[in-house]
Amino acid sequence: MKEKTIDTFKSKKNRVCLVQTRRGLLIKKVFQDKKSFYTERRELRLLKGLRVPIVVRATRNTLYITYIEGRLLLDEFLERESADMPQLACSLAAFILSFYRRRGVAPSDVTFRNFIVKENCCYGIDFEEPSEGGKERCVARLIGFCYLYDTAADKKTAFCAALLQAMGFGVEAVYDQAIGYISMLCERRKIIFDEESTGVFLNGLKSL
Numbered sequence: 001m002k003e004k005t006i007d008t009f010k011s012k013k014n015r016v017c018l019v020q021t022r023r024g025l026l027i028k029k030v031f032q033d034k035k036s037f038y039t040e041r042r043e044l045r046l047l048k049g050l051r052v053p054i055v056v057r058a059t060r061n062t063l064y065i066t067y068i069e070g071r072l073l074l075d076e077f078l079e080r081e082s083a084d085m086p087q088l089a090c091s092l093a094a095f096i097l098s099f100y101r102r103r104g105v106a107p108s109d110v111t112f113r114n115f116i117v118k119e120n121c122c123y124g125i126d127f128e129e130p131s132e133g134g135k136e137r138c139v140a141r142l143i144g145f146c147y148l149y150d151t152a153a154d155k156k157t158a159f160c161a162a163l164l165q166a167m168g169f170g171v172e173a174v175y176d177q178a179i180g181y182i183s184m185l186c187e188r189r190k191i192i193f194d195e196e197s198t199g200v201f202l203n204g205l206k207s208l
Ligand SMILES: Nc1ncnc2c1ncn2[C@@H]1O[C@H](COP(=O)(O)OP(=O)(O)O)[C@@H](O)[C@H]1O
Pocket: 009, 010, 011, 012, 013, 014, 016, 027, 029, 053, 065, 066, 067, 068, 069, 072, 113, 114, 116, 125, 126, 127, 128
């Protein structure tokens, strides 16, 4: 397909760019390994109709998918105020719930860079890791990422409390998994895991 590269996105493992083709603006994702390519292609097929990109073309190790023109959930989370957190968290919960209803499992790789917010709706964009586990595990991971982002504590609390409420369970349901995930992320990022302040944060979500 004749194409012109318009933009290149941050990616650790793959090559992801925005390209202009005769079929319009598309995201071209060149996968480093075949397994991830197959997993993502399969997921996107199974998720058809939900808020995810549509596969326009698939070749060897490359997916051409529709471009979701919005902002990364991470940027929205970091740049918006506390008062905007409930709405943001609810749009993320709506996506996770729709995913779970369709697949019977939850998405695995849920960093805030793997979601795009467009017109107040949250879209999932990265499915190269096999989906597995329940809603609680997914929310524990989301809370883990949220907790470690560098922003005001009240924003994190507002976001996580609204997320739990929209998902329909309390922090108790995710407490141990969240602690475990945060400690794993700290180890991976080579930062000190402070169990006490993590506990204070999680317990702070109880009374809300
Ligand atoms: N369909 C899409 N629409 C808009 N932006 C996208 C889309 N797919 C990927 N991106 C951008 O590219 C980045 C990396 O893509 P992603 O699918 O998460 O791959 P990976 O994490 O494996 O590198 C995303 O964080 C996002 O900024």
